[in-house]
Amino acid sequence: MKRVALIGATGSIGRQAIEIVEAHPELELCAAASGSTPLDDVDAPLKQVGGDLTELLERAEPDIVLNAVVGFAGIHATLWAMEHGVDLALANKESLVAAGELAAQAQARGGGRTLPVDSEHSALFQCLEERLPEQVHTLVLTGSGGPFRGRTRDELLNVTPEEALAHPTWRMGPKITVDSATLANKGLELIEAHFLFGVAYEQIEVVIQPTSIVHSLVRFRDGAALAHLGYPDMRVPISYALTYPDRAATPLPALDLTALTLEFESPDLETFPMLALAREAGEKGGSYPCAYNAANEVAVAAFLAGRIHFLGIADVVADALGRVDGSPARDLDELVEADRTARALADERLAVA
Ligand code: NAD
Numbered sequence: 001m002k003r004v005a006l007i008g009a010t011g012s013i014g015r016q017a018i019e020i021v022e023a024h025p026e027l028e029l030c031a032a033a034s035g036s037t038p039l040d041d042v043d044a045p046l047k048q049v050g051g052d053l054t055e056l057l058e059r060a061e062p063d064i065v066l067n068a069v070v071g072f073a074g075i076h077a078t079l080w081a082m083e084h085g086v087d088l089a090l091a092n093k094e095s096l097v098a099a100g101e102l103a104a105q106a107q108a109r110g111g112g113r114t115l116p117v118d119s120e121h122s123a124l125f126q127c128l129e130e131r132l133p134e135q136v137h138t139l140v141l142t143g144s145g146g147p148f149r150g151r152t153r154d155e156l157l158n159v160t161p162e163e164a165l166a167h168p169t170w171r172m173g174p175k176i177t178v179d180s181a182t183l184a185n186k187g188l189e190l191i192e193a194h195f196l197f198g199v200a201y202e203q204i205e206v207v208i209q210p211t212s213i214v215h216s217l218v219r220f221r222d223g224a225a226l227a228h229l230g231y232p233d234m235r236v237p238i239s240y241a242l243t244y245p246d247r248a249a250t251p252l253p254a255l256d257l258t259a260l261t262l263e264f265e266s267p268d269l270e271t272f273p274m275l276a277l278a279r280e281a282g283e284k285g286g287s288y289p290c291a292y293n294a295a296n297e298v299a300v301a302a303f304l305a306g307r308i309h310f311l312g313i314a315d316v317v318a319d320a321l322g323r324v325d326g327s328p329a330r331d332l333d334e335l336v337e338a339d340r341t342a343r344a345l346a347d348e349r350l351a352v353a
């Protein structure tokens with residue numbers, strides 16, 4: 001029996017994770033938590049809505065924590081699992097992006113594993129397995145390009161939240177769906193890949209593959225490239241992480257190769273500045289990635305509330321990144337402070353916008 005603590009149980013990833021757990025007799029839900037949504041229809045011995053989730057994790061004694069919270073709020077569950085040497089199935093990329101080196105230190109102390117749930121990172125993890133970093137030439141993160149791929153900045157001026165929420169290939173929660181439309185999601189994933197795999201930013205590339213069949217690939221130093229292909233369905237990476245290393249069966253059909261189109265293009269960095277801003281924040285290091293994430297969370301919420309237009313999201317983030325000091329956080333308190341400062345700067349900018 002593997003005891004699974006599911007944090008963020010009512011979301012898009014959380015619901016699909018429950019389906020996976022229910023399908024496997026060797027997986028057992030020992031705890032479930034959400035931010036504010038009731039957990040009445042979730043069957044788990046320990047449940048909590050809101051509040052300090054680390055106490056729940058202490059009591060649950062899980063073998064694996066699936067962190068499916070959205071945003072920086074997932075930081076406590078991520079660091080708890082890492083410090084305690086409990087395996088972490090990580091969907092909550094924002095916590096790793098924000099914590100960066102602090103997470104690496106916690107993981108080194110605790111000695112547990114991080115099993116990525118983000119589809120691109122699950123793909124990279126599988127392509128990389130057991131290979132030495134010096135064998136890697138580049139990691140290539142793929143992205144669909146989102147609903148606005150191919151548009152000009154002028155054509156993005158008046159797009160609505162409804163249009164941004166209509167993702168072409170994935171059904172996800174609202175925050176990550178907007179992030180996919182701005183390419184902030186690929187920006188967060190770039191930083192996530194850097195910290196998960198210890199690969200330098202100049203060795204991580206982003207390429208657009210509109211049908212989301214190629215989930216990412218690794219180029220090796222001998223000229224070989226290994227790619228991970230599959231239909232876009234998060235149950236696959238969730239199941240992979242929860243049943244690792246067994247690769248349990250899922251209900252997905254086998255990939256029909258003759259029915260596929262695989263085309264690749266470069267991302268449009270001028271129209272979608274959030275990707276370049278992420279690279280810059282990642283390369284600067286310190287608490288810049290934390291600030292990037294925090295300002296983005298504030299800006300996306302403002303866009304969804306109709307307070308700013310779509311292109312304003314990147315303006316808010318660029319402005320905050322230009323004003324934070326970016327010094328590294330030495331502990332969780334300093335990290336929470338860096339997050340709060342960047343949020344306050346983003347709020348300030350919104351107030352004058
Ligand atoms: P969602 O909005 O559908 O669900 C978010 C969940 O987090 C909900 O259960 C909510 O109650 C919970 N939550 C929010 N604030 C909380 C708090 N303070 N404490 C505890 N729980 C809290 O989001 P989602 O689409 O499921 O995404 C979850 C995470 O997974 C995000 O980090 C996202 O980037 C990542 N991810 C999602 C997908 C996807 O297909 N949905 C794919 C890759 C990565």
Ligand code: MG
Pocket residue numbers: 118119120189
């Ligand atoms: Mg992803």
